[in-house]
Amino acid sequence: MTIKTIIWKNNAVVLIDQNALPLAEKYITCKSYKEVIACIKDLTVRGAPAIGVAAAMGAALGALNLPSLSQDKFRQKFLTICDEIAQARPTARNLFWALERMKKVSDETKTNSQRHLVKELIHEARLICSDDIAINRQMGKHGSVLLADGDNILTHCNAGALATAGYGTALGVIRAAHEQGKKLHVYVDETRPVLQGARLTAWELKKEKIPHTLITDNMAGFLMQQGRIDKIIVGADRIAANGDTANKIGTYSLAVLAKEHGIPFYIAAPLSTIDVSLKTGARIPIEERNAGEVTNFKGVRSAPEGTKVYNPAFDITPARLISAIITEKGISRKPFRASITHCTKE
């Protein structure tokens, strides 16, 4: 089964509408980079690697739609577009990484033809997209050795095909093990407030016919206490040089609970998620989103009018609580700094 999260088609960016899932499977066509920004902001497209691909394609779209300009003016305008896209969301590293790749193409392509440069930018965006799927398959291959036949695996949020260009990071590892014939059962945290687990992960697992059970986030500890979870695997939005990992809010709590119960806790993420400029996770910016996500449940209000809310979208799991980080290069164990430095230098 192939889920097409994001594609470049007829000089437009076509995204599966993740806000409409699982009730409706519909697609949104962005014809301008501003529409792509809006889709990143409102979570039509979400998941760190998918945001990266969307950003790159958005930048390509911005370039494509520029009028004919002098070469300097064009490159300058393109940088402005990239900077604007970079403001869409603050935490996921892949957004900035993808834009860096696009800016590099703009800076380094030797041509006097705007048309040619735009073509190269579109090519780069599509490459980031196809690379992502290949990377996820590699990650799946490496990570699948960590999962054993009969395992009960807990995952949080959606780190699946929908969070990437396809196949997924954490769910990619589960997919790969499933493809190898391992019998797995997945516990899916619903993942409040945006319910990516209930809405998206359950939808993907249903499509894949991988057995799964939905729980609310606060049930995970009780399951661990009962010995019903063998392994935990999640994605990442940004990983610092020492392995500290920003991921969907609730990840940190799961990691503490995993430690308490002696359960392996794995992160699966492409190298593009790693931010070597940050020594530790302490300075990873944590996005705070609007109160309505918490006071409402898909448009139905739960809390009294005017209730004050704190709504951080991510938290930081310290490296000491992470058993291994799975990337396209293999499985990295503690201390992560050495292998992270090694892999990101290549």
Added chain:
Amino acid sequence: MTIKTIIWKNNAVVLIDQNALPLAEKYITCKSYKEVIACIKDLTVRGAPAIGVAAAMGAALGALNLPSLSQDKFRQKFLTICDEIAQARPTARNLFWALERMKKVSDETKTNSQRHLVKELIHEARLICSDDIAINRQMGKHGSVLLADGDNILTHCNAGALATAGYGTALGVIRAAHEQGKKLHVYVDETRPVLQGARLTAWELKKEKIPHTLITDNMAGFLMQQGRIDKIIVGADRIAANGDTANKIGTYSLAVLAKEHGIPFYIAAPLSTIDVSLKTGARIPIEERNAGEVTNFKGVRSAPEGTKVYNPAFDITPARLISAIITEKGISRKPFRASITHCTKE
């Protein structure tokens, strides 16, 4: 401010409809014990002490509505009614405790008059109700010494006036400290799946003008990591003789997180919540509720059709993770067995 959770009025049981809160403040009048059972089952009335009061009043209502019978037949029918009410929900100890009190009145009242016995039963049910408020105020008085001016307190679910006949257990302690002029700020876990925190605790705190901030359950760990929680206080549905405590699902995870961060973790519950017949929490029956609570919120579906769900309504927090248990008799510290044996014998 007085919230009337449950009252006996004109030979009927009047309950605030907790499913309608916070959007509407309306009351439901039960004229038969079967209507009371339905209200306990569908969470119109919930919270261990409130369930106890509702059960007692339901039993009184059942007695009141019996036709004129021989004394033996009446007492036999009354026991059957009590047994039927006891089936309404399995975890909260107070339900069984309240029915035991009612059965004792039926067994031990020396009278030949059915009318007199019914009067005594109604009196006992109303006494259980008024006792509960007095007990909660005692608990508040004892527990408030644990809260300091300026504290940030985390609570889970609703252990407030709505969970009791009035005033509350965990929220009663917060109320008492607030009445003493201590400046407190309360973080409110929304408490999926039924959202008692968002719907009920936020509503009570708003009425009391106690500053509070709503979070999703999976944010609590991140707040603790940031040093933003000074103390955690929750209620209980059943406490075993060693202090192991059944409470709303998610409580166990909070207790593990509290230990990780060195944060005091308090339980506030009346002695009627203690089940000395159970040596440990291992045999406390944990209710599993319907899948719809997890896959839907007020009729809005989040998960794909047919998604399998696990929905335990409670979990067990081992005594080792509990800093103190606050009852109407005072503050009990570890090992709890000694003080529990002492208090429940008196």
